[in-house]
Amino acid sequence: PSIVGSDGSGIVEKVGDEVVNSFLNNEVIINPGINWGDNQNVQKADFKILGLPDDGTFAQYVKVNQKYVYPKPANLSFEEAAAIPLSGLTAYRALFSRANIQKGDKVLISGIGGGTALFAFQFAIAFGAEVYVTSGSDEKINKAIEMGAKGGVNYKNENWEKEFKVTFDVIVDSAAGDGFAKLVDLASPGGRIVFYGGTKGIINNINPQKVFWKQISILGSTMGSDKDFKDMLYFIEKHNIKPVVDKVYNFEQAQEAIERMANADQFGKIVLNF
Numbered sequence: 001p002s003i004v005g006s007d008g009s010g011i012v013e014k015v016g017d018e019v020v021n022s023f024l025n026n027e028v029i030i031n032p033g034i035n036w037g038d039n040q041n042v043q044k045a046d047f048k049i050l051g052l053p054d055d056g057t058f059a060q061y062v063k064v065n066q067k068y069v070y071p072k073p074a075n076l077s078f079e080e081a082a083a084i085p086l087s088g089l090t091a092y093r094a095l096f097s098r099a100n101i102q103k104g105d106k107v108l109i110s111g112i113g114g115g116t117a118l119f120a121f122q123f124a125i126a127f128g129a130e131v132y133v134t135s136g137s138d139e140k141i142n143k144a145i146e147m148g149a150k151g152g153v154n155y156k157n158e159n160w161e162k163e164f165k166v167t168f169d170v171i172v173d174s175a176a177g178d179g180f181a182k183l184v185d186l187a188s189p190g191g192r193i194v195f196y197g198g199t200k201g202i203i204n205n206i207n208p209q210k211v212f213w214k215q216i217s218i219l220g221s222t223m224g225s226d227k228d229f230k231d232m233l234y235f236i237e238k239h240n241i242k243p244v245v246d247k248v249y250n251f252e253q254a255q256e257a258i259e260r261m262a263n264a265d266q267f268g269k270i271v272l273n274f
């Protein structure tokens with residue numbers, strides 16, 4: 001058995017022999033992407049994620065190599081900082097390192113209820129993009145509009161893609177599946193569609209002509225490099241971004257927290273306090 005959990009923020013209570021003592025008592029946040037390596041394009045073959053198979057963060061104490069530990073952004077509480085690592089990193093790389101988002105781009109974030117989607121949304125708005133969303137919940141769309149979205153459409157509606165009156169320079173997705181073809185329709189000429197998940201499974205129905213004629217780039221993305229993590233923390237501090245924390249549970253309520261996530265009731269990250 002191993003202790004799961006990739007995200008974490010806390011205080012350094014003990015250091016190894018080769019780590020300077022001044023590191024003790026620092027308020028820190030953990031990069032869960034272990035062994036990315038030096039290539040910014042792709043991770044090394046032995047890349048792994050904190051929490052599997054090594055013991056992760058669902059515990060009072062976690063042991064990680066010092067190089068994966070960064071100062072906690074000063075503008076954030078521990079609960080807010082703990083919400084960032086894996087999702088924030090994935091969102092940052094997808095938008096900036098992969099899709100090469102530009103100021104003023106029209107951006108579509110699908111499934112705004114997703115943890116990573118919400119970070120991508122906040123980052124794109126802070127960067128100066130014009131951001132739209134989809135969701136299976138009108139309530140979540142309205143929340144996104146309150147947070148600065150220009151508009152949103154419920155992907156459960158038939159022909160939902162026709163409800164958008166604009167096309168997009170950048171589309172961020174984690175659903176894939178048959179709905180992905182609609183994202184190709186919604187991409188502007190020269191658009192970039194980046195995806196990091198496959199909740200809805202295999203994509204069987206893309207019309208190649210739409211992709212090559214519109215010069216669309218379809219980009220896969222996974223977590224991020226050490227540089228992406230550092231750049232993301234800088235970006236969060238610079239723009240004073242507050243992660244959306246749906247609810248904080250004590251560790252004893254972990255089962256309840258996981259059920260809330262399984263029901264997709266949350267808007268934002270669910271955090272466990274130890």
Ligand SMILES: NC(=O)c1ccc[n+]([C@@H]2O[C@H](COP(=O)([O-])OP(=O)(O)OC[C@H]3O[C@@H](n4cnc5c(N)ncnc54)[C@H](OP(=O)(O)O)[C@@H]3O)[C@@H](O)[C@H]2O)c1
Pocket residue numbers: 086087090110111112113114115116117134135136137140155174175179196197198199200221222223264
């Ligand atoms: N490659 C990586 O590095 C990486 C990193 C993180 C996550 N992932 C993967 O990405 C996926 C999402 O993970 P997550 O933790 O960010 O999300 P999550 O919190 O599990 O949420 C998933 C969201 O997907 C949305 N969704 C469901 N059906 C959809 C559809 N047909 N079209 C568009 N959106 C739909 C829902 O949004 P609404 O509630 O708004 O309807 C739901 O809230 C998972 O498959 C996960 O394994 C990969």
